[in-house]
Amino acid sequence: MDMPNYSPSITTMIRMDHTHVMAAFHRYHAATSWWRKRAIVELACTALEIHAQLEEEIFYPALAGVLHSDDTLEKSKPEHDEMRADIARLRAMHPRDAAFDARFMKLMREVMHHVAEEETMLLPAAERALAAELSALGARMTRRRLQLVAQKRPAAIAANTVGTFPFASLAMATLGAVAIARCLRPARVRRGRLG
Structure with missing residues:
Protein backbone atom coordinates (compact mmCIF):
# COMPACT_ATOMS: atom_id res chain seq x y z
CA MET A 1 0.00 0.00 0.00
CA ASP A 2 1.36 3.39 -0.98
CA MET A 3 0.48 5.42 2.11
CA PRO A 4 0.96 8.90 0.58
CA ASN A 5 -2.06 8.26 -1.67
CA TYR A 6 -4.26 7.56 1.36
CA SER A 7 -2.93 10.03 3.89
CA PRO A 8 -4.17 13.58 4.34
CA SER A 9 -1.58 16.26 3.74
CA ILE A 10 0.54 17.28 6.69
CA THR A 11 -1.14 20.69 6.83
CA THR A 12 -4.59 19.06 6.93
CA MET A 13 -3.43 16.80 9.76
CA ILE A 14 -2.07 19.76 11.71
CA ARG A 15 -5.38 21.60 11.30
CA MET A 16 -7.28 18.48 12.45
CA ASP A 17 -5.07 18.29 15.55
CA HIS A 18 -5.80 21.94 16.28
CA THR A 19 -9.54 21.34 15.93
CA HIS A 20 -9.39 18.31 18.23
CA VAL A 21 -7.60 20.22 20.99
CA MET A 22 -9.90 23.23 20.64
CA ALA A 23 -12.93 20.93 20.97
CA ALA A 24 -11.45 19.52 24.19
CA PHE A 25 -10.79 23.06 25.46
CA HIS A 26 -14.45 23.97 24.89
CA ARG A 27 -15.54 21.09 27.14
CA TYR A 28 -13.68 22.54 30.13
CA HIS A 29 -15.59 24.72 32.61
CA ALA A 30 -14.82 25.76 36.17
CA ALA A 31 -18.02 24.02 37.35
CA THR A 32 -17.12 20.71 35.67
CA SER A 33 -16.62 17.77 38.03
CA TRP A 34 -13.00 17.17 39.05
CA TRP A 35 -12.81 13.74 37.39
CA ARG A 36 -14.07 15.13 34.08
CA LYS A 37 -11.64 18.05 34.34
CA ARG A 38 -8.85 15.50 34.76
CA ALA A 39 -10.01 13.58 31.65
CA ILE A 40 -10.25 16.75 29.55
CA VAL A 41 -6.87 18.05 30.67
CA GLU A 42 -5.15 14.69 30.18
CA LEU A 43 -6.64 14.24 26.71
CA ALA A 44 -5.70 17.79 25.67
CA CYS A 45 -2.19 17.52 27.16
CA THR A 46 -1.46 14.15 25.55
CA ALA A 47 -2.74 15.42 22.20
CA LEU A 48 -0.59 18.55 22.52
CA GLU A 49 2.52 16.55 23.41
CA ILE A 50 2.09 14.23 20.44
CA HIS A 51 1.29 17.14 18.13
CA ALA A 52 4.33 19.14 19.23
CA GLN A 53 6.65 16.18 18.80
CA LEU A 54 5.29 15.47 15.32
CA GLU A 55 5.76 19.08 14.28
CA GLU A 56 9.29 19.21 15.67
CA GLU A 57 10.35 15.93 14.06
CA ILE A 58 8.66 16.28 10.66
CA PHE A 59 6.95 19.58 9.88
CA TYR A 60 9.37 22.19 11.21
CA PRO A 61 12.49 20.62 9.64
CA ALA A 62 10.75 20.37 6.26
CA LEU A 63 9.58 23.96 6.51
CA ALA A 64 12.99 25.20 7.71
CA GLY A 65 14.50 23.74 4.55
CA VAL A 66 12.45 26.09 2.38
CA LEU A 67 11.79 29.06 4.70
CA HIS A 68 15.02 30.58 5.89
CA SER A 69 14.97 32.65 9.11
CA ASP A 70 11.20 32.80 9.53
CA ASP A 71 10.32 34.47 12.86
CA THR A 72 7.15 32.42 13.45
CA LEU A 73 8.97 29.16 12.76
CA GLU A 74 11.90 30.14 14.99
CA LYS A 75 9.70 30.85 18.00
CA SER A 76 7.54 27.72 17.58
CA LYS A 77 9.93 25.33 19.38
CA PRO A 78 10.37 27.62 22.43
CA GLU A 79 6.56 27.95 22.57
CA HIS A 80 6.32 24.15 22.58
CA ASP A 81 8.85 24.03 25.43
CA ARG A 89 2.80 21.78 36.23
CA LEU A 90 -0.79 20.75 35.51
CA ARG A 91 -0.01 17.07 35.89
CA ALA A 92 1.58 17.77 39.27
CA MET A 93 -1.69 19.29 40.48
CA LYS A 106 -3.14 29.87 30.77
CA LEU A 107 -2.25 26.81 28.70
CA MET A 108 -5.38 27.29 26.60
CA ARG A 109 -4.52 30.94 25.88
CA GLU A 110 -0.95 30.08 24.89
CA VAL A 111 -2.06 27.23 22.64
CA MET A 112 -4.75 29.34 20.96
CA HIS A 113 -2.17 32.05 20.20
CA HIS A 114 0.25 29.43 18.82
CA VAL A 115 -2.50 27.83 16.71
CA ALA A 116 -3.55 31.21 15.29
CA GLU A 117 0.01 31.94 14.17
CA GLU A 118 0.49 28.51 12.64
CA GLU A 119 -2.80 28.56 10.79
CA THR A 120 -2.42 32.10 9.45
CA MET A 121 1.31 32.07 8.67
CA LEU A 122 3.09 28.71 8.74
CA LEU A 123 0.48 26.45 7.17
CA PRO A 124 -0.21 28.70 4.17
CA ALA A 125 3.56 29.12 3.68
CA ALA A 126 3.99 25.34 3.78
CA GLU A 127 1.18 24.83 1.29
CA ARG A 128 2.96 27.14 -1.13
CA ALA A 129 6.56 26.05 -0.54
CA LEU A 130 6.07 22.31 0.05
CA ALA A 131 3.09 21.64 -2.23
CA ALA A 132 4.66 18.57 -3.87
CA GLU A 133 5.65 17.05 -0.51
CA LEU A 134 2.56 17.64 1.65
CA SER A 135 1.04 14.18 1.14
CA ALA A 136 4.31 12.33 1.71
CA LEU A 137 4.93 14.39 4.85
CA GLY A 138 1.38 13.57 5.97
CA ALA A 139 2.11 9.85 5.53
CA ARG A 140 5.29 10.20 7.62
CA MET A 141 3.30 12.02 10.28
CA THR A 142 0.65 9.27 10.29
CA ARG A 143 3.24 6.52 10.80
CA ARG A 144 5.00 8.44 13.55
CA ARG A 145 1.71 9.34 15.26
CA LEU A 146 0.84 5.64 15.53
CA GLN A 147 4.19 5.00 17.20
CA LEU A 148 3.75 7.88 19.66
CA VAL A 149 0.17 6.93 20.56
CA ALA A 150 1.32 3.37 21.27
CA GLN A 151 3.91 4.79 23.69
CA LYS A 152 1.35 7.01 25.47
CA ARG A 153 -0.95 4.28 26.86
CA PRO A 154 -3.78 3.99 24.30
CA ALA A 155 -6.22 2.72 26.97
CA ALA A 156 -5.75 5.93 28.97
CA ILE A 157 -6.25 8.01 25.81
CA ALA A 158 -9.47 6.10 25.09
CA ALA A 159 -10.74 6.54 28.67
CA ASN A 160 -9.94 10.27 28.60
CA THR A 161 -11.68 10.60 25.22
CA VAL A 162 -14.83 9.07 26.69
CA GLY A 163 -14.59 11.40 29.70
CA THR A 164 -14.12 14.42 27.45
CA PHE A 165 -16.61 13.57 24.69
CA PRO A 166 -19.10 11.16 26.33
CA PHE A 167 -21.96 11.55 23.83
CA ALA A 168 -19.76 11.37 20.76
CA SER A 169 -18.02 8.32 22.23
CA LEU A 170 -21.36 6.63 22.86
CA ALA A 171 -22.49 7.39 19.31
CA MET A 172 -19.26 5.99 17.86
CA ALA A 173 -19.48 2.86 20.01
CA THR A 174 -23.09 2.33 18.91
CA LEU A 175 -22.20 2.75 15.23
CA GLY A 176 -19.27 0.37 15.66
CA ALA A 177 -21.47 -2.23 17.33
CA VAL A 178 -24.06 -1.97 14.54
CA ALA A 179 -21.34 -2.34 11.89
CA ILE A 180 -19.86 -5.37 13.65
CA ALA A 181 -23.29 -6.94 14.06
CA ARG A 182 -24.01 -6.47 10.34
CA CYS A 183 -20.67 -8.03 9.43
CA LEU A 184 -21.24 -11.01 11.71
CA ARG A 185 -24.68 -11.87 10.35
CA PRO A 186 -24.69 -14.95 8.14
CA ALA A 187 -24.28 -14.22 4.44
CA ARG A 188 -27.83 -15.45 3.69
CA VAL A 189 -29.29 -12.85 6.03
CA ARG A 190 -27.13 -10.07 4.57
CA ARG A 191 -28.27 -10.96 1.01
CA GLY A 192 -31.90 -10.85 2.07
CA ARG A 193 -32.37 -14.65 2.15
CA LEU A 194 -32.12 -15.02 -1.60
CA GLY A 195 -31.36 -18.73 -1.41
Missing part, protein backbone atom coordinates in the same frame (compact mmCIF):
# COMPACT_ATOMS: atom_id res chain seq x y z
CA GLU A 82 6.76 26.48 27.48
CA MET A 83 3.67 24.41 26.75
CA ARG A 84 5.44 21.26 27.99
CA ALA A 85 6.40 23.08 31.21
CA ASP A 86 2.77 24.10 31.73
CA ILE A 87 1.65 20.52 31.10
CA ALA A 88 4.11 19.23 33.70
CA HIS A 94 -5.07 17.83 41.39
CA PRO A 95 -8.14 19.27 39.61
CA ARG A 96 -9.45 20.37 43.03
CA ASP A 97 -6.37 22.58 43.61
CA ALA A 98 -7.26 26.26 43.66
CA ALA A 99 -4.80 27.14 40.87
CA PHE A 100 -5.73 24.25 38.53
CA ASP A 101 -8.35 26.16 36.53
CA ALA A 102 -6.09 29.19 36.12
CA ARG A 103 -3.16 27.01 35.03
CA PHE A 104 -5.27 25.25 32.39
CA MET A 105 -6.71 28.57 31.17
Whole structure:
Protein backbone atom coordinates (compact mmCIF):
# COMPACT_ATOMS: atom_id res chain seq x y z
CA MET A 1 0.00 0.00 0.00
CA ASP A 2 1.36 3.39 -0.98
CA MET A 3 0.48 5.42 2.11
CA PRO A 4 0.96 8.90 0.58
CA ASN A 5 -2.06 8.26 -1.67
CA TYR A 6 -4.26 7.56 1.36
CA SER A 7 -2.93 10.03 3.89
CA PRO A 8 -4.17 13.58 4.34
CA SER A 9 -1.58 16.26 3.74
CA ILE A 10 0.54 17.28 6.69
CA THR A 11 -1.14 20.69 6.83
CA THR A 12 -4.59 19.06 6.93
CA MET A 13 -3.43 16.80 9.76
CA ILE A 14 -2.07 19.76 11.71
CA ARG A 15 -5.38 21.60 11.30
CA MET A 16 -7.28 18.48 12.45
CA ASP A 17 -5.07 18.29 15.55
CA HIS A 18 -5.80 21.94 16.28
CA THR A 19 -9.54 21.34 15.93
CA HIS A 20 -9.39 18.31 18.23
CA VAL A 21 -7.60 20.22 20.99
CA MET A 22 -9.90 23.23 20.64
CA ALA A 23 -12.93 20.93 20.97
CA ALA A 24 -11.45 19.52 24.19
CA PHE A 25 -10.79 23.06 25.46
CA HIS A 26 -14.45 23.97 24.89
CA ARG A 27 -15.54 21.09 27.14
CA TYR A 28 -13.68 22.54 30.13
CA HIS A 29 -15.59 24.72 32.61
CA ALA A 30 -14.82 25.76 36.17
CA ALA A 31 -18.02 24.02 37.35
CA THR A 32 -17.12 20.71 35.67
CA SER A 33 -16.62 17.77 38.03
CA TRP A 34 -13.00 17.17 39.05
CA TRP A 35 -12.81 13.74 37.39
CA ARG A 36 -14.07 15.13 34.08
CA LYS A 37 -11.64 18.05 34.34
CA ARG A 38 -8.85 15.50 34.76
CA ALA A 39 -10.01 13.58 31.65
CA ILE A 40 -10.25 16.75 29.55
CA VAL A 41 -6.87 18.05 30.67
CA GLU A 42 -5.15 14.69 30.18
CA LEU A 43 -6.64 14.24 26.71
CA ALA A 44 -5.70 17.79 25.67
CA CYS A 45 -2.19 17.52 27.16
CA THR A 46 -1.46 14.15 25.55
CA ALA A 47 -2.74 15.42 22.20
CA LEU A 48 -0.59 18.55 22.52
CA GLU A 49 2.52 16.55 23.41
CA ILE A 50 2.09 14.23 20.44
CA HIS A 51 1.29 17.14 18.13
CA ALA A 52 4.33 19.14 19.23
CA GLN A 53 6.65 16.18 18.80
CA LEU A 54 5.29 15.47 15.32
CA GLU A 55 5.76 19.08 14.28
CA GLU A 56 9.29 19.21 15.67
CA GLU A 57 10.35 15.93 14.06
CA ILE A 58 8.66 16.28 10.66
CA PHE A 59 6.95 19.58 9.88
CA TYR A 60 9.37 22.19 11.21
CA PRO A 61 12.49 20.62 9.64
CA ALA A 62 10.75 20.37 6.26
CA LEU A 63 9.58 23.96 6.51
CA ALA A 64 12.99 25.20 7.71
CA GLY A 65 14.50 23.74 4.55
CA VAL A 66 12.45 26.09 2.38
CA LEU A 67 11.79 29.06 4.70
CA HIS A 68 15.02 30.58 5.89
CA SER A 69 14.97 32.65 9.11
CA ASP A 70 11.20 32.80 9.53
CA ASP A 71 10.32 34.47 12.86
CA THR A 72 7.15 32.42 13.45
CA LEU A 73 8.97 29.16 12.76
CA GLU A 74 11.90 30.14 14.99
CA LYS A 75 9.70 30.85 18.00
CA SER A 76 7.54 27.72 17.58
CA LYS A 77 9.93 25.33 19.38
CA PRO A 78 10.37 27.62 22.43
CA GLU A 79 6.56 27.95 22.57
CA HIS A 80 6.32 24.15 22.58
CA ASP A 81 8.85 24.03 25.43
CA GLU A 82 6.76 26.48 27.48
CA MET A 83 3.67 24.41 26.75
CA ARG A 84 5.44 21.26 27.99
CA ALA A 85 6.40 23.08 31.21
CA ASP A 86 2.77 24.10 31.73
CA ILE A 87 1.65 20.52 31.10
CA ALA A 88 4.11 19.23 33.70
CA ARG A 89 2.80 21.78 36.23
CA LEU A 90 -0.79 20.75 35.51
CA ARG A 91 -0.01 17.07 35.89
CA ALA A 92 1.58 17.77 39.27
CA MET A 93 -1.69 19.29 40.48
CA HIS A 94 -5.07 17.83 41.39
CA PRO A 95 -8.14 19.27 39.61
CA ARG A 96 -9.45 20.37 43.03
CA ASP A 97 -6.37 22.58 43.61
CA ALA A 98 -7.26 26.26 43.66
CA ALA A 99 -4.80 27.14 40.87
CA PHE A 100 -5.73 24.25 38.53
CA ASP A 101 -8.35 26.16 36.53
CA ALA A 102 -6.09 29.19 36.12
CA ARG A 103 -3.16 27.01 35.03
CA PHE A 104 -5.27 25.25 32.39
CA MET A 105 -6.71 28.57 31.17
CA LYS A 106 -3.14 29.87 30.77
CA LEU A 107 -2.25 26.81 28.70
CA MET A 108 -5.38 27.29 26.60
CA ARG A 109 -4.52 30.94 25.88
CA GLU A 110 -0.95 30.08 24.89
CA VAL A 111 -2.06 27.23 22.64
CA MET A 112 -4.75 29.34 20.96
CA HIS A 113 -2.17 32.05 20.20
CA HIS A 114 0.25 29.43 18.82
CA VAL A 115 -2.50 27.83 16.71
CA ALA A 116 -3.55 31.21 15.29
CA GLU A 117 0.01 31.94 14.17
CA GLU A 118 0.49 28.51 12.64
CA GLU A 119 -2.80 28.56 10.79
CA THR A 120 -2.42 32.10 9.45
CA MET A 121 1.31 32.07 8.67
CA LEU A 122 3.09 28.71 8.74
CA LEU A 123 0.48 26.45 7.17
CA PRO A 124 -0.21 28.70 4.17
CA ALA A 125 3.56 29.12 3.68
CA ALA A 126 3.99 25.34 3.78
CA GLU A 127 1.18 24.83 1.29
CA ARG A 128 2.96 27.14 -1.13
CA ALA A 129 6.56 26.05 -0.54
CA LEU A 130 6.07 22.31 0.05
CA ALA A 131 3.09 21.64 -2.23
CA ALA A 132 4.66 18.57 -3.87
CA GLU A 133 5.65 17.05 -0.51
CA LEU A 134 2.56 17.64 1.65
CA SER A 135 1.04 14.18 1.14
CA ALA A 136 4.31 12.33 1.71
CA LEU A 137 4.93 14.39 4.85
CA GLY A 138 1.38 13.57 5.97
CA ALA A 139 2.11 9.85 5.53
CA ARG A 140 5.29 10.20 7.62
CA MET A 141 3.30 12.02 10.28
CA THR A 142 0.65 9.27 10.29
CA ARG A 143 3.24 6.52 10.80
CA ARG A 144 5.00 8.44 13.55
CA ARG A 145 1.71 9.34 15.26
CA LEU A 146 0.84 5.64 15.53
CA GLN A 147 4.19 5.00 17.20
CA LEU A 148 3.75 7.88 19.66
CA VAL A 149 0.17 6.93 20.56
CA ALA A 150 1.32 3.37 21.27
CA GLN A 151 3.91 4.79 23.69
CA LYS A 152 1.35 7.01 25.47
CA ARG A 153 -0.95 4.28 26.86
CA PRO A 154 -3.78 3.99 24.30
CA ALA A 155 -6.22 2.72 26.97
CA ALA A 156 -5.75 5.93 28.97
CA ILE A 157 -6.25 8.01 25.81
CA ALA A 158 -9.47 6.10 25.09
CA ALA A 159 -10.74 6.54 28.67
CA ASN A 160 -9.94 10.27 28.60
CA THR A 161 -11.68 10.60 25.22
CA VAL A 162 -14.83 9.07 26.69
CA GLY A 163 -14.59 11.40 29.70
CA THR A 164 -14.12 14.42 27.45
CA PHE A 165 -16.61 13.57 24.69
CA PRO A 166 -19.10 11.16 26.33
CA PHE A 167 -21.96 11.55 23.83
CA ALA A 168 -19.76 11.37 20.76
CA SER A 169 -18.02 8.32 22.23
CA LEU A 170 -21.36 6.63 22.86
CA ALA A 171 -22.49 7.39 19.31
CA MET A 172 -19.26 5.99 17.86
CA ALA A 173 -19.48 2.86 20.01
CA THR A 174 -23.09 2.33 18.91
CA LEU A 175 -22.20 2.75 15.23
CA GLY A 176 -19.27 0.37 15.66
CA ALA A 177 -21.47 -2.23 17.33
CA VAL A 178 -24.06 -1.97 14.54
CA ALA A 179 -21.34 -2.34 11.89
CA ILE A 180 -19.86 -5.37 13.65
CA ALA A 181 -23.29 -6.94 14.06
CA ARG A 182 -24.01 -6.47 10.34
CA CYS A 183 -20.67 -8.03 9.43
CA LEU A 184 -21.24 -11.01 11.71
CA ARG A 185 -24.68 -11.87 10.35
CA PRO A 186 -24.69 -14.95 8.14
CA ALA A 187 -24.28 -14.22 4.44
CA ARG A 188 -27.83 -15.45 3.69
CA VAL A 189 -29.29 -12.85 6.03
CA ARG A 190 -27.13 -10.07 4.57
CA ARG A 191 -28.27 -10.96 1.01
CA GLY A 192 -31.90 -10.85 2.07
CA ARG A 193 -32.37 -14.65 2.15
CA LEU A 194 -32.12 -15.02 -1.60
CA GLY A 195 -31.36 -18.73 -1.41
